[in-house]
Amino acid sequence: MKKLIDYTKILRSKNAGPLFITFDLIFNNNEDMLYIAERLTKAHIAKAYNVPASKIDIIVYSVVNSIKITFPRKNISGSLADNDIYGCQQHVPLANIEL
Amino acid sequence: MKIVALNGLLGYGYSEEALDIAFSEKVDYLGVDAGSTDPGPYYLGSGKSFTDRGAVKRDLELALPKALAQKAPFIIGTAGGAGSARHVQWLKEILLEIAAEKNLQFKLGVVFSDVSKEFVLEKLDSGKITNMSDEMPLSQEAIKESTTIVSQIGIAPIIELLKEKADVILCGRACDTAIYAAPCIYNGYNPGLAFHMAKIMECGAMCSEPVAAADVMQAYMYEDYFELRPANPIRKCTVDRVAAHTLYEQSNPYLIFEPDGVCDLTNSQFRQVDERTVRVTGSVFKEAEQPTLKLEGVKCSGYRTICPATIYDPETIRQFDTIADTVMNFVKENTKNTLPDGSYTVSFKTNGGEESSLGIIMDIVGQTQEIADTVCALVRSRMLHCDYPGRKSSAGNLAFPFSPSDIHVGPVYEFSVFHLAQVDSLLETSKIELEEIGL
Numbered sequence: 001m002k003k004l005i006d007y008t009k010i011l012r013s014k015n016a017g018p019l020f021i022t023f024d025l026i027f028n029n030n031e032d033m034l035y036i037a038e039r040l041t042k043a044h045i046a047k048a049y050n051v052p053a054s055k056i057d058i059i060v061y062s063v064v065n066s067i068k069i070t071f072p073r074k075n076i077s078g079s080l081a082d083n084d085i086y087g088c089q090q091h092v093p094l095a096n097i098e099l
Numbered sequence: 100m101k102i103v104a105l106n107g108l109l110g111y112g113y114s115e116e117a118l119d120i121a122f123s124e125k126v127d128y129l130g131v132d133a134g135s136t137d138p139g140p141y142y143l144g145s146g147k148s149f150t151d152r153g154a155v156k157r158d159l160e161l162a163l164p165k166a167l168a169q170k171a172p173f174i175i176g177t178a179g180g181a182g183s184a185r186h187v188q189w190l191k192e193i194l195l196e197i198a199a200e201k202n203l204q205f206k207l208g209v210v211f212s213d214v215s216k217e218f219v220l221e222k223l224d225s226g227k228i229t230n231m232s233d234e235m236p237l238s239q240e241a242i243k244e245s246t247t248i249v250s251q252i253g254i255a256p257i258i259e260l261l262k263e264k265a266d267v268i269l270c271g272r273a274c275d276t277a278i279y280a281a282p283c284i285y286n287g288y289n290p291g292l293a294f295h296m297a298k299i300m301e302c303g304a305m306c307s308e309p310v311a312a313a314d315v316m317q318a319y320m321y322e323d324y325f326e327l328r329p330a331n332p333i334r335k336c337t338v339d340r341v342a343a344h345t346l347y348e349q350s351n352p353y354l355i356f357e358p359d360g361v362c363d364l365t366n367s368q369f370r371q372v373d374e375r376t377v378r379v380t381g382s383v384f385k386e387a388e389q390p391t392l393k394l395e396g397v398k399c400s401g402y403r404t405i406c407p408a409t410i411y412d413p414e415t416i417r418q419f420d421t422i423a424d425t426v427m428n429f430v431k432e433n434t435k436n437t438l439p440d441g442s443y444t445v446s447f448k449t450n451g452g453e454e455s456s457l458g459i460i461m462d463i464v465g466q467t468q469e470i471a472d473t474v475c476a477l478v479r480s481r482m483l484h485c486d487y488p489g490r491k492s493s494a495g496n497l498a499f500p501f502s503p504s505d506i507h508v509g510p511v512y513e514f515s516v517f518h519l520a521q522v523d524s525l526l527e528t529s530k531i532e533l534e535e536i537g538l
Contacts, residue, residue, distance in 0.1 A: 015348065
């Protein structure tokens with residue numbers, strides 16, 4: 001089993017405003033993107049981040065061979081319990097999903 | 100029509116040569132984004148800028164004379180990083196300082212975008228507030244607790260000031276896109292193309308290779324398309340870079356939400372025109388039936404004192420949870436007659452573990468700085484000497500990197516309002532001022 005990060009050229013997380021976290025997966029080619037788009041489910045993300053599947057959006061953006069994932073932050077940016085104000089180090093559980 | 104973006108964030112710097120190249124042609128408008136919510140709620144709350152004054156002044160003083168010489172209106176969005184009245188004033192003072200030093204004359208337009216608690220309460224009561232996330236509903240209490248609330252203005256107030264022939268337009272909290280879209284729409288260009296161009300331009304040369312928020316970007320508007328070319332000859336725009344840009348920090352790569360409607364990129368096409376230039380077509384704007392303005396507000400949640408420390412002993416690390424419980428019970432017992440219930444919070448922000456070392460930040464937020472100091476000192480001293488079963492390193496549990504060990508962070512702000520308000524007019528929250536400078 002390969003990890004998700006092994007399929008990608010770019011795998012990153014960042015705030016989409018302080019209430020949402022968004023992840024970009026950019027692939028080397030359309031084939032790799034489609035391979036993952038067919039296999040990566042909301043259930044994978046829900047488990048990796050302990051967030052309800054109903055709150056997760058997965059959008060394929062084939063113009064640049066990419067998949068975007070967005071869901072609400074449990075801890076809003078800058079709240080007392082938050083540990084990552086910019087949200088740019090939240091990608092590791094996603095990177096480690098085995099597919 | 101040619102529009103120039105100074106860089107992706109005022110104060111981040113740019114190449115002076117690139118600016119010269121950009122202004123070697125006729126420039127119609129110059130813009131720069133000066134703010135972001137990325138650094139968190141503190142800046143809106145404190146009235147401080149997260150950008151450095153010296154760096155902001157440098158970025159402005161090279162560009163302002165060029166824009167004035169070419170009669171290219173210079174549009175600055177989200178002054179001072181967070182765009183409240185205090186931030187606008189901060190940036191205005193820098194502009195006035197430059198004007199005095201360089202003997203510049205110009206008409207300054209200012210848009211304040213602060214809103215009162217009463218304004219937001221009235222919107223909430225009349226059902227005109229929409230939550231952006233279910234995690235954050237809006238209550239009357241949250242509004243009343245807020246210390247500063249701003250609205251994110253769109254193109255409307257900027258267009259008002261373009262009509263008034265302002266040379267420099269200084270905005271409070273503004274949509275990043277409004278800076279660049281407003282002059283295009285004012286001149287009758289297709290709003291779909293205008294907003295798409297603006298979304299890319301607001302990050303400076305981020306859409307180029309090598310990538311840089313800290314450099315000058317150029318857009319050329321035409322009737323059915325726009326073209327992007329970085330000013331700096333070491334950079335080039337590529338289809339991949341330009342197309343990928345709408346992924347960045349956006350929840351949806353196909354849709355850019357604006358106060359007046361939504362820009363749909365589903366049918367956008369990208370074409371390499373020459374080695375450094377990309378042409379974009381097909382972006383469509385759909386006007387919203389109900390215009391909305393995004394509101395951003397913060398409340399003060401207390402005062403913070405922190406103490407960073409490291410544990411290297413693997414046995415101490417293994418027993419950290421027990422130690423933390425002992426420390427917390429001690430602090431509660433020790434302060435039960437002196438500090439009111441709920442007057443402080445303690446959290447341990449930890450990194451690493453047994454295999455390396457455990458980094459800890461003892462994070463104490465109190466109702467006052469004194470409470471935070473008292474609790475932090477108790478937590479730190481109790482944790483340093485806390486016994487646990489089988490302890491051999493009985494001289495101390497914590498390695499402190501600093502003396503003093505405890506650090507005042509000061510007031511702590513949290514977002515209290517981050518919601519959409521339905522408005523009758525997109526000028527509803529704008530307070531516009533015009534002033535002749537240097538006459």
